[in-house]
Amino acid sequence: MNRILVVAEHEAGKLNAAVAKCVNCAASIPDAEITVAVLAADGAAVAQAAAAIAGVARVLLVDHPANEPALAAVLAPQVARLAQGHSHVFGPSTTFGKDLMPRVAALLDAAQVSDVMTVESAQRFRRPVYAGNAIVTVEAVPGQQIVATVRVASYQPATTGGSAVIEAVSLDIPLPTHTRFVSVTAARTDRPDLQTASRVVSGGRALGSAENFAMIQRLADRIGAAIGASRAAVDAGYAPNELQVGQTGKIIAPELYIAIGISGAIQHLTGIKDARTIVAINKDAEAPIFEVADYGLVGDLFSLIPEIEKNL
Amino acid sequence: MRRVLVGIKRVIDYNVRVRVRPDGSGVVMDGVKMSINPFDEIALEEALRIKERGEADEVVVISLGTDDTQQQLRTALAMGADRAILVRTDLAVEPPVVARVMRKLVDRESPIIVILGKQAIDDDCNQVGQMLAALWDRPQATSASKIAIEGQTARVTREVDAGLETIVVDLPAVFTADLRLNEPRYVKLPDIMKAKKKPLEVTDLAALGVEAAQRLKVLRYQPPPQRQKGIIVKDAAELVAALRQKGLV
Numbered sequence: 001m002n003r004i005l006v007v008a009e010h011e012a013g014k015l016n017a018a019v020a021k022c023v024n025c026a027a028s029i030p031d032a033e034i035t036v037a038v039l040a041a042d043g044a045a046v047a048q049a050a051a052a053i054a055g056v057a058r059v060l061l062v063d064h065p066a067n068e069p070a071l072a073a074v075l076a077p078q079v080a081r082l083a084q085g086h087s088h089v090f091g092p093s094t095t096f097g098k099d100l101m102p103r104v105a106a107l108l109d110a111a112q113v114s115d116v117m118t119v120e121s122a123q124r125f126r127r128p129v130y131a132g133n134a135i136v137t138v139e140a141v142p143g144q145q146i147v148a149t150v151r152v153a154s155y156q157p158a159t160t161g162g163s164a165v166i167e168a169v170s171l172d173i174p175l176p177t178h179t180r181f182v183s184v185t186a187a188r189t190d191r192p193d194l195q196t197a198s199r200v201v202s203g204g205r206a207l208g209s210a211e212n213f214a215m216i217q218r219l220a221d222r223i224g225a226a227i228g229a230s231r232a233a234v235d236a237g238y239a240p241n242e243l244q245v246g247q248t249g250k251i252i253a254p255e256l257y258i259a260i261g262i263s264g265a266i267q268h269l270t271g272i273k274d275a276r277t278i279v280a281i282n283k284d285a286e287a288p289i290f291e292v293a294d295y296g297l298v299g300d301l302f303s304l305i306p307e308i309e310k311n312l
Numbered sequence: 313m314r315r316v317l318v319g320i321k322r323v324i325d326y327n328v329r330v331r332v333r334p335d336g337s338g339v340v341m342d343g344v345k346m347s348i349n350p351f352d353e354i355a356l357e358e359a360l361r362i363k364e365r366g367e368a369d370e371v372v373v374i375s376l377g378t379d380d381t382q383q384q385l386r387t388a389l390a391m392g393a394d395r396a397i398l399v400r401t402d403l404a405v406e407p408p409v410v411a412r413v414m415r416k417l418v419d420r421e422s423p424i425i426v427i428l429g430k431q432a433i434d435d436d437c438n439q440v441g442q443m444l445a446a447l448w449d450r451p452q453a454t455s456a457s458k459i460a461i462e463g464q465t466a467r468v469t470r471e472v473d474a475g476l477e478t479i480v481v482d483l484p485a486v487f488t489a490d491l492r493l494n495e496p497r498y499v500k501l502p503d504i505m506k507a508k509k510k511p512l513e514v515t516d517l518a519a520l521g522v523e524a525a526q527r528l529k530v531l532r533y534q535p536p537p538q539r540q541k542g543i544i545v546k547d548a549a550e551l552v553a554a555l556r557q558k559g560l561v
Binding site for chain 1: 330492536
């Protein structure tokens with residue numbers, strides 16, 4: 001029996017969609033018994049959402065005022081305690097999981113496998129290295145717990161329909177006060193989330209200005225897509241940093257990705273190569289983005305975007 | 313002495329197109345240009361700026377690796393670090409080992425701040441900073457895009473999925489640098505000459521009492537699956553028609 005603890009990410013009382021993907025990854029381990037850990041201030045609703053994920057056997061709910069907003073230093077000792085008796089501890093490879101899981105691994109004196117993209121056995125995993133230019137197969141030396149982050153772009157979410165038991169747990173451990181949350185910039189909620197959207201429209205440097213970047217927003221809104229941006233567009237100030245798609249930004253796997261005025265630097269391509277269909281619109285027919293695009297359209301984006309809208 | 317420790321890693325230069333060896337034993341390293349991991353260079357730049365603002369007195373740069381790693385440490389000294397420590401090893405050490413080595417050096421050097429890159433661009437692990445913070449039982453501020461030292465605390469802005477998060481941490485603490493924290497300076501020739509005279513201490517894992525335990529065996533390297541090149545459509549109408557046919561719009 002492999003007992004897998006999945007750490008739930010959540011915000012504003014909502015379970016993050018990445019958690020169902022982690023459960024799907026955990027379920028691909030043979031003979032898996034999956035427990036989801038919800039650490040929150042008042043996590044009843046999140047725990048219920050986690051209990052409804054198919055394949056989850058049990059939800060551990062730790063309510064504590066210090067648990068929100070989430071701080072790795074506060075959560076890690078609690079997760080390490082909950083991890084007792086588990087063979088694996090999984091979290092999403094989001095900024096939440098990347099921050100938290102190595103801290104947990106160190107407390108457990110365990111190895112961490114970052115960005116799991118394939119499970120080959122309970123000990124053997126595949127993960128990308130060198131910005132996705134190589135894939136390694138790693139095997140954990142037996143006799144230790146395994147901590148892992150799950151590359152969410154590699155997994156579909158597990159379905160709902162489960163009815164796991166929810167167990168309230170109170171952990172009597174001292175929590176640090178050396179780290180204090182101040183603020184987070186509020187994200188717009190009326191658009192699909194970039195990391196989980198089925199459609200994404202991204203703009204690059206060729207947009208030329210923040211004002212022109214509004215064309216990307218208009219097209220995205222028209223087809224119900226999330227907005228993305230290349231690193232060049234973010235560095236030029238056309239779009240905020242949280243919209244950056246690529247190795248140093250978000251790695252995404254939408255059904256449809258439309259890259260407009262993006263030449264296709266390797267670090268950008270790393271972030272989109274799991275997209276089902278890629279559309280590239282660029283005036284340079286030699287741009288590397290066309291090497292990976294399913295549909296390419298060569299021309300001036302300022303006239304092509306309105307034409308696309310007209311045809312929709 | 314208010315000291316800042318900076319961890320750097322020698323990696324294949326980010327401009328090199330990395331190729332997997334045909335036998336799957338690794339990536340091609342022969343004759344390939346090596347550099348300081350770009351995120352670590354940003355970490356070092358930040359440490360130097362903290363010192364230049366008078367908020368620290370000394371910047372010590374640390375690396376684990378073969379003798380060749382002295383090249384990257386000399387570059388770091390030329391950028392402005394005061395001294396360097398090479399923990400010499402021929403092994404491919406894993407993040408938990410690096411974190412334990414850093415922990416030992418933290419004991420010895422008593423820094424107010426440790427800064428590392430958020431991840432190395434070779435193994436892309438993104439682990440050492442967080443592991444060190446856990447072993448040290450101190451705060452961590454990962455993926456930092458802004459660091460302001462305010463006496464015994466630091467206010468750090470972090471790049472998170474939602475946008476920018478700001479936290480305040482008590483010092484000492486561990487920071488990891490994201491891309492937009494700063495733009496590292498260029499090294500000038502006179503600084504390269506000066507760096508040759510700066511102290512570079514060589515030690516090893518045994519001297520620090522750290523065992524290079526292997527926890528993850530790398531079985532093989534493979535090239536990533538390639539996407540097939542698609543078609544060029546003639547105009548917007550043809551594009552929309554194709555997407556509509558596939559049910560994508």
